[in-house]
Every structure is written in structure tokens, then in C-alpha cells.
Amino acid sequence: MSSRRKFLKLAALGAGALGISKTMGKASLFAETPVEKGPVVISTWNHGMPANRAAWTILRDGGTALDAVEQGVRVVESDPESTSVGYGGRPDRDGHVTLDACIMDHLGNCGGVAFLEHIKNPISVARKVMEDTPHVLFAGEGALEFALSKGFVKENLLTEDSRLAWQEWLKTSQYKPIINVENHDTIGMLALDLNGNLSGACTTSGLAYKPHGRVGDSPIIGAGLFVDNEIGAACATGMGEAVIRVAGSHTVVEMMRQGHSPTEACRLAVLRVIKKHDPALIHDLQVGFLALNKKGEYGGYAIHKGFNFALRNKFTEILMDAGAVVG
Ligand code: SD4
Numbered sequence: 001m002s003s004r005r006k007f008l009k010l011a012a013l014g015a016g017a018l019g020i021s022k023t024m025g026k027a028s029l030f031a032e033t034p035v036e037k038g039p040v041v042i043s044t045w046n047h048g049m050p051a052n053r054a055a056w057t058i059l060r061d062g063g064t065a066l067d068a069v070e071q072g073v074r075v076v077e078s079d080p081e082s083t084s085v086g087y088g089g090r091p092d093r094d095g096h097v098t099l100d101a102c103i104m105d106h107l108g109n110c111g112g113v114a115f116l117e118h119i120k121n122p123i124s125v126a127r128k129v130m131e132d133t134p135h136v137l138f139a140g141e142g143a144l145e146f147a148l149s150k151g152f153v154k155e156n157l158l159t160e161d162s163r164l165a166w167q168e169w170l171k172t173s174q175y176k177p178i179i180n181v182e183n184h185d186t187i188g189m190l191a192l193d194l195n196g197n198l199s200g201a202c203t204t205s206g207l208a209y210k211p212h213g214r215v216g217d218s219p220i221i222g223a224g225l226f227v228d229n230e231i232g233a234a235c236a237t238g239m240g241e242a243v244i245r246v247a248g249s250h251t252v253v254e255m256m257r258q259g260h261s262p263t264e265a266c267r268l269a270v271l272r273v274i275k276k277h278d279p280a281l282i283h284d285l286q287v288g289f290l291a292l293n294k295k296g297e298y299g300g301y302a303i304h305k306g307f308n309f310a311l312r313n314k315f316t317e318i319l320m321d322a323g324a325v326v327g
Contacts (some may be wrong), residue, residue, distance in 0.1 A: 037313065043187055065193040069191050087159070099117070102126050111135075119152050119153075196294065198232065232293035234248075234252035
């Protein structure tokens with residue numbers, strides 16, 4: 001399209017369709033083009049299925065991708081059976097359930113919480129950080145104080161099941177995270193709404209029996225999650241330290257910017273993780289990425305076989321295996 005025609009089209013759409021929002025006083029420069037195939041949501045692991053279902057009820061009715069990802073991941077955060085996210089998450093080695101989460105919208109607004117205790121839905125606290133403060137990341141006691149000031153309720157997140165598992169673990173205190181085995185890790189979710197806008201969310205209790213105070217990639221914008229509404233969105237699961245080292249989700253989005261498909265972008269980011277680590281460590285290192293582009297195309301890739309993701313759009317609701325470099 002010529003730039004003059006583009007200009008006329010944008011002018012005809014008017015400011016309302018230009019994605020101009022009051023949030024943090026920022027405005028999108030890119031017109032919101034309706035997505036022909038309708039909205040889409042993808043999320044990590046088996047627990048992505050119920051999470052996608054909640055997100056879909058919002059997307060299907062024309063709701064925003066931001067609302068969809070927040071409500072979607074809250075399902076897993078609130079589920080005591082999910083032992084790697086939110087309530088019921090495995091504690092650190094001292095018996096504390098400490099949570100990490102972040103959220104990002106189509107305007108580049110973002111918020112996160114790290115090392116947060118006692119709050120069942122850290123993703124909603126992250127959204128408050130994004131919407132109610134000029135900051136991006138709150139941690140620890142300060143994050144808890146902030147949450148309480150916003151009306152969140154202080155709760156005990158250590159379920160009886162998690163407490164018993166932790167006490168069992170204390171007998172040997174062996175710390176060797178094998179990420180695929182339990183197959184229900186961090187939830188990262190990416191959505192594209194009817195207006196063609198992207199958002200993402202990522203939330204976790206982190207590695208089971210981690211040292212007290214350890215924070216992974218999941219609350220860090222660019223590592224556990226990144227959204228660029230011009231291009232696409234990405235999220236990560238697996239060993240957070242390895243993801244942070246290569247600014248993983250940001251790298252995936254930059255690969256899509258260079259013209260790669262979501263699957264190929266994830267594969268290239270995985271190869272970069274591998275390249276940056278001692279080959280002897282790769283056997284025990286799992287990292288996986290998911291990506292969704294502006295056209296609603298999606299994909300995932302991991303170092304090792306076993307990483308899967310859930311997809312929901314108007315045609316289907318399925319669990320898919322991501323590609324893998326090893327296995
Ligand atoms: C972390 N990335 O805390 C998280 C854990 C995870 O799949 O995603 N496990 O490092």
C-alpha cells in the first residue's frame with residue numbers, strides 16, 4: 001500500500017481506531033486492524049487448556065487481550081492442584097511460597113511482581129503495578145505492602161499437600177530441577193484479540209525448593225515475557241537463569257521482526273540459549289519459548305522434547321507438542 005493510501009486509510013479509521021489509550025499517557029502508532037481469523041490464545045503446558053478456556057470467553061466476546069491473559073492465568077494461580085504456580089505452588093527450601101509474575105499490553109505498558117508472598121493472584125498485582133504506578137517491578141515485602149494497599153487479601157499459600165512434599169524433600173534436600181518431568185510448570189499466555197492487539201502474562205512459583213530470595217525470569221519483562229504490538233509476543237518457561245542470560249522473550253520477538261515465523265523465532269532463541277551454555281550442562285537444561293505474531297500465527301520450541309502448549313481459537317482447542325532441538 002502506498003504511504004498516501006495508508007495515510008488516508010488511517011485518517012478514515014480515526015483516532016479511536018489508532019489504539020490511543022489513556023493508560024500511562026502513551027499512544028500506539030499502529031492502527032488496530034481486525035484479525036481475519038479471529039482472536040487466538042496460546043499458553044504453556046497442560047494447564048494452558050483450562051486457562052485458555054477462561055481467556056477465550058473474553059476474547060470470543062470482543063474483550064481485550066489484556067483482560068484475557070489476566071483472567072486466563074488466574075485460573076491456574078488459583079488452582080491448589082497446580083504445584084508450580086500461585087496457590088499450592090511448591091515452596092522454597094525454607095517453606096515459603098514466593099511468587100513471580102508479569103504482564104504486558106499492546107501499548108508497551110508492563111508491570112511485574114517478584115518474590116511476592118501470601119497473595120494468591122500475583123498477576124493481578126502485576127497489573128496494578130502497571131496501571132496504578134509509574135513503575136514496572138515491585139519485589140518482596142514492598143510488593144506485598146503494595147498488594148495489601150490495593151485490597152488484595154493476605155493468605156497462606158502453602159497447601160497441606162505442598163507442605164508434606166516439602167517435608168519429604170527436606171529429608172534429602174536434593175536440588176536438581178528436572179523441568180519436564182512433572183509437566184506442569186510456569187504458565188505463560190499470549191493472546192491476540194479481535195482488534196488485532198496483543199498482550200501477554202507470565203506467572204509462577206518458580207523452581208521448587210529454590211534458595212530463599214531466588215527470582216527467575218518470569219517477572220522480568222524481556223526475559224519471561226515480551227510484547228511488541230507491531231510484531232508479536234513471546235513468553236518463556238524452564239530454567240529462568242538461562243532465559244534471563246539471553247533476554248529470551250525479547251530475542252524471540254526480535255527474530256520475528258527479522259521475518260522469521262513464530263516457530264523458527266523460538267527455535268533460534270533456543271539455539272542461542274544452547275550456544276551460551278557449556279555443552280555439558282545442556283543435558284539437564286530445559287528452556288522453552290512460545291510465540292504469537294500479529295497475524296495470529298503461533299509456535300513453540302524447547303531444548304528438550306516434552307514441552308507442550310495449549311491453543312484456542314475459533315476453530316479448535318488443542319494441546320500441541322512444541323518442537324525440540326534434543327529428542
Ligand atoms: C523460573 N522460569 O522461575 C521459571 C520456572 C519455570 O518451567 O518456568 N519452569 O525459572
